[in-house]
Amino acid sequence: MTSFNRSTSRRLKKLTQIPSVWEGDRRPLSSPNQHSNSEEKGECILWVDYSQGVVRGMDVVASDVGPEAIVRTLMRAMEHPHSPARPARPQRIVVKDREIQFYLRGVLQDLDIAIDYAPELPLIDELFRGFADILDSQTPDLPPQYAQILREKAFAIWQAAPWEFLEEQQILSIEINKWDVGTLYASVMGMLGMEYGILFYRSEDSLKQFRTAVLQDEESTEHLEEAFLKQDCLFLTFESADEDEDEDDDEESDLADLPLSEIDPTFGNIHPLEGLRSVLYDEEALVIFVAIESLIRFIRDHRRHLHEDIFPTLSRRYRISLPQSEESIKSVAVTVSTMPQLAAELEEMAGFGDDDEEIDNLNSANFQSLQDDLIPEDSFLSLGVVSWEMLDHLRKGVTYHKAGEIKQVGDGLPVILIQTSRPKAKTVIERIEAAGGLRAICFNPGADPFDGDRYDLGLLQTQNGELFLFGEFLDEDPIHVEARKKWNQRCKNTKGYCGLIIAKGLTGASRGNPQLRDMMALFETRSLSPKDLGIGTLQLMPQLKLE
Structure with a gap:
């Protein structure tokens, strides 16, 4: 068993010993009402002074971290406690885990601290109940009943890779006419190998306004951010599942080079009055499900035509079955169409046609x-x-x-x-x-x-x-x-x-x-x-x- 260095023990023994009882425990950061894997969220270590009713130390650690973590948090609770507590060591510690009790007895044997067991820890129990209430009150990123099917559809889009043949200005209209949504205008991102995803604009005007604002203020980060937040759209974007991965500009950082297991889809909403929200509510989840499913089918049916140099005029009608929900309807009729005229207009806005005369001369x-x-x-x-x-x-x-x-x-x-x-x-x-x-x-x-x-x-x-x-x-x-x-x-x-x-x-x-x-x-x-x-x-x- 690992023990303190003698110098550390001497330092801790110099702390004033106060006649207090401290409670300590480590528990998963999850709620009984949540279906998420608690191992992904880790565990919370708490040390509280029961006598004074204050939290002296708290840490969040991975679930597979060993018992040393609870000692590290205890040391901070003694030497550098949360305000308003002052540095001290207790006379008595109470835990509700026999393994933790025996471990602490071995580690703290030189500090004159009694280590006892109790089946319940009143103050810590109350704190964790409060944590669970907070977790229960949080809105999940996706409605639980649609989360799995939406992720499946996102990965299907990733594998279809529409950015390999569709440019951002080559817009597809998706006519839904349900849930107060008429037509969505899908813009595919990713052909430049930078950001991958699909923006589903709620109006053609919002799409044009954003493009105009970006072209006018390409050099201004502040104005670009303002223009970004004024969009009116739903979105699906893809990121690396490894959040700690260094971000750089070299080719190795291209998301398309990663295996599917390292890709993480994110859904959300942007609105001028709401800003950016990485949460979808029930109706929004159904809308984006229908949009993605119809887009997957359209790409499957017209991939060869969409690869052509000229953006073709295409249209197809689909009936999309809805996932199980409280909705009384079972399916929605959707029409997906290309928009060559809008694409040409957006290209003209971006100045893509400035060199047409030069190309004609070459031809x-x-x-x-x-x-x-x-x-x-x-x-x-x-x-x-x-x-x-x-x-x-x-x-x-x-x-x-x-x-x-x-x-x-x-x-x-x-x-x-x-x-x-x-x-x-x-x-x-x-x-x-x-x-x-x-x-x-x-x-x-x-x-x-x-x-x-x-x-x-x-x-x-x-x-x-x-x-x-x-x-x-x-x-x-x-x-x-x-x-x-x-x-x-x-x-x-x-x-x-x-x-x-x-x-x-x-x-x-x-x-x-x-x-x-x-x-x-x-x-x-x-x-x-x-x-x-x-x-x-x-x-x-x-x-x-x-x-």
Whole structure:
């Protein structure tokens, strides 16, 4: 058995011993009327002076913490008690747990304190009854009768991952016409890999007002918070179940990389007069259940169409059976529809259409041929990101071609890095400059008609309209799939801006990891989608030809 150091015992014995009886106990933090697992909430350790009727020490500990915890709390109750008590040690301690009694007798044997047992502890019993009343009066985050089914539906949405193909401005209307709710407007968050969830706006006006406020006050944290609290919506968001996990901005912190067991859904309500509330009441729980279930079905039925570059016009009616409740109705008819016109309006508000003319100019270029002789065959190639801080240094130290004013949003500028030998790097730079510079970077689908393989082809387009192949990647390569996902997210963040870095040092110590001193040129440019490029699927033959 662990015992006090002799110096500790001497220190405690110097405390004034008062003619008081103290009660001590540890009990689960739960109420008999609650169905939650008490182990999740831990246990409360209490030490009270029964003679004076005051709490001298209290701690909350995990349920699996050993008996040492009750001694630690007792030490604080003696040396650093809660006000108005003063430091002291009692003449007598009473507990209602035989194991605690025997443990304390061994530990406190040098302190001249009597350790007794009693089947009841009047003052502590009264305090814990008060704790139980407080717990019973607390409103749970979700109505108990709907909590399990709502969590199940939340995980179903997480696995459906609508943020992989729906952007925040691509709104889905969910017509319910029940519980004083007409139509909800669902906005999916998560395509940028930052926050995952779905906002269910109660009106189209609330959605537009929030978007307008955010666009006007992007740099003001205070105004953004005010705009956030003025929304009128229900929400489902996802967080890491590990609250102690460090939050940082690197790719490893992406919630989508975590297993399902480490994902925690949160429901709630935002209203201008209520603010943020992470609690749902009965009717709200039914509304969000119906909204999520209808959304799950709509995604299941139209996933292929929703993946298309153009936000399609779709509508589907469902009858949703309600979970057991006091409601007299058993099911609700719901209509889910896409809103392409609203999506276009929101895109226009955000300035997404500012570069349409430039893209049209790109599409009108004459694509004479696709060449594969610009990038040397033995080059090292990677898709990555350059931090904004490093980008400033890079612009000052290399051959630099600017594409426009790039807003610094996200973790940096997405870049394609080509590393080769110094002479070959110089040749690549000269050829791009001779062609007028770099106009765009694009990933375009390719197919091999002989073996059926499908490819993601990396293309560089120069200002004179020529296309150059810089990489062939199998569609099924998981490393490339993940790299492309991050590339797309970053390009959306920068409104399409990206870059090409040409570096030397392929045969040196920095092979595969070029340093700033190895980088010879930076071409800032735009990222184009296959639709923007408009050349269709490329067939891989002995010579690449346009379809």
